[in-house]
Amino acid sequence: MVLGDRLGDRDNNFDVLRLLAAWAVLVSHSYALVGLREPLHQLDTSLGHVGVLIFFAVSGLLIRRSWELDPSPRDFWIKRGLRLLPGLAVVALVTAFVLGPLVTRVSLVTYFSAGETWIYPLRIVVLLPFGADLPGVFDESIYGDSVNGPLWSLPVEVFAYLLLFLMGVVGLLRSRAAVTALAVAGLAWAAVWVTVTSPALGAVSVLAAFALAAATYDWRDRLVLSHPVAAAAFAACVLAGFGPEWLSVVVWTVGAVYLSFWFAYALPPVGRGLTRFGDASYGLYIWAFPVQQTIVQVLGGDIHPWLLVVVATPIVWLLAIASWRLVERRALARKPRPRPVPAT
Template sequence: MVGFARLRRGRCMDRREIAKQEQLGAQRFQLKDLLKTRMLGAELDASKGVGPGFDFLRLALAILIFYGHTSLLTVVATPPTFASDLSAATNAGDLVSMTISALKTRGYVLFVPMFFALSGFLVAGSALRLQHVGQFLGFRVLRILPALLVEVTLSALILGAIFTTLPLRDYFTDPQFFRYFGNIVGHITFHLPGVFTSNPKTDYVNGALWTLPPEFFCYLILSALMILGILGRRQIVLVLFVACAIVIVPASLFYGIGITGTFYSTSAIVSYFVAGVLTFLYREKVPLNFGAAIICGLVALAAVPYPRMAFVLVPFLTYLTVWVGLQSWLALPFMKGRDYSYGIYLYNFPICQAIIATIPGISRGQLIVSGLITSLAFAAFSWHFIEKPFLRFKSLLVSDRFKIGRWTRTARTNAAETDKA
């Protein structure tokens, strides 16, 4: 019996050693795979069209944008743009210190453009698969509208009613209260009557909603490309994009056209989205290289203090975004089938404002912890009970498409037979 037990323990040790060696081998393979140049299209095909790091990227960008919001919401003064401050540097030391300060206070400006570049890349694939404008827009509505409608309604009916300084009768009859529901269709209003009037960021209920009009505009552009039959002809899309860049890049660099003091302008946001679309269209020709990604990241960080570099950064940030999304070592198995990024993005701003109003003088560190936990809880609720259930209606749109497709093919066959007759 003793000998049998020793033999059994020995076999268990062997299995553990083998498992350990396999794990080390997998890690070595991942490092080797990281440094190896691959083609974007081949990597995307290998992962069945779903980049293994996209779940991580969406979640990370949403959390980083939340982190940036905590900086905006806990200071009374607007952080400097540094566009003119850097020119006042008298020596290299001043320049370095101002650049580091800009990265700390404005580094978050990179994340929204990255979100739009990622959106362009992913949505282009959806558009090409559907090849039907109605269903494409239907998919976009199902993804965006339900959660947005719930968030806007909760903010107006519950959050506003709790934090308004007005009598409730005055609050619910104020024209500004009704205008707030225009956010659902992209008519952006940041204020609710008497809400958050004492916060450092006065009156703003949900500043994150500013991205909705540019997002809707991006979808309209993509729809137009589909209607005109251009989306499948990538050379034309590339020529149009380059032609626009030849005009807008010098205009933004030398005259500040399209620049708002940050990277946030509709033209800039649309540029990142279209760059993501182009990256998908040319996916089999784009190499994935670790060194190139590092260079793109360094260029992006160096450009943060200079808002006029917004358009110059488009190819760099877009490449970095897609590269991160296709890294297998960033896969989050526990997030498979879950996308909390949209919920975090929608809810983090009003949640932070509510916490600041409830606990005046709260430190930024405390706001980050409490705000992130609460935002994650709301995002999880939004995904499991609102977003995901509505996404099931996609199957109805797809089935309709198949019916239309069969009808079209039958009609064409009948027409051809008629012509032969």
Template structure:
């Protein structure tokens, strides 16, 4: 594999657009589009965590020290986030905290997920320190995580349904980072079939209820067809994302990484558009909100990348001693995860 040829930039931009599209419905007071029994925004979040797990596991292995790893992560997330939070807070205060919007008071809802991203970063560091982030030991960690997940499959809490899958997606990305040389076509086909089963299209819905609903889970928790399909989805989606991102050809190269900026500015821009639409008695059309949000957000994301995020990343050498030996060129460290739908508007 050529380490510089991948589709991760394009995928991240696609996932960012999916989240903005999904939130355009929520912020306009309508139900978000659903596929694979989850909103498009939730799907985009999972994609971001998969890619993040893949890149961050490699980043830790390249870093050489915990200080360098932590510095890299800080410079990638914090500067752009601080500016975005200041801007969105000032705008919200100016516009009465969007009190009359369908989703009031929340000026930048998606950013709370960054806390869980940081926890994933910390987990990678801990695993690396104890020697568990290797080809021989990490599969056991991954297996234990899945056993714990399956043992609690009937848990209906928000944490289990929304946060735990993020950890599993991130862990799957890290596993591929350690083991990926190729994804056999048989595995890809099985993953695609799994996603088709979880999409609830046509006859698959009937098959799910007929077959899965009659599996006798003896002496165990009552497992519904929806829970079985959720497991299939969580196991299948990372395979497809990594295959498209790393192995599919041709690869699409995007020079400027605007996906993180789209993440931190998409929600505030949409909130402002909804505010003025209501003020001027313009009907709220989520499709129009999405298109207008993208037209405004992408230039903002470009400015954020060129003036804040990229210059911040250039500060790495000020915090670290430059090695006397030339290190292999690393893949660009790109976006961070997006929001989990539902909880962002709760």
């Protein structure tokens, strides 16, 4: 099967894949929040990082395709904004003005008189989550006072959108050689970056997955998706986990991109029951951490990570479905449609 033969096919497994990736982040953080090393640390990575890699890989391909179908700067940013901001605004407001007052360790007078409380929703919506704290909220957590840590990836993803947008505007996306060269340079940068910076900043290497996935669009008619190659890619990822860090980054990035597309297009329909009520992947990602933090605060930091998973998953799932049905889906219905090309 060739990638290009399936790109326009809506009968794919992307919704399920994104949902599994978001849940992988939830599982991974269930370990981190109780002070345990996250799954896959034996391979010099984490289950959460793999989940984010998948998100960036899927996004790289689909956003590139979206630009090619509708290269309108205005429409490009409207679509991105409608996908990210409405759901994010709701989780920010609910966290600040519903959850925060319930779990804060300071008095309500102190909480509501603090500038941080009122600026928090704005900081989240304008994608400045770093240091966006709430008074007395989760300040005794193992993560310090990080209210919604996973949101770090959203400004990074928007930065990836910006790079692709600029390449499209100046015409670089029309050059397969230029796009491929930039993807290779991104991989090289990621391999070096993780060895010279902190693990937190090193996570930004997921940009390389976005760049590589966007570049595969130019090779879509030659990229074969097959089970033997997928098995080899999976094996290579496992083996690379025992090698030097730079090699692990390169192999895991390439492997995540290939395996994501293989899962989406080469496998028969899987897990469709998980998405029958809506696309809960984004909601799951942005709601999970505050819910998990609250559960740890209520039940104690010695809770078993899988008990945390079992308790958090249905709560976050319901919130994510509500987010999709009441907020995200309605916002996306307002997306501009590609405009017809005028006849010449």
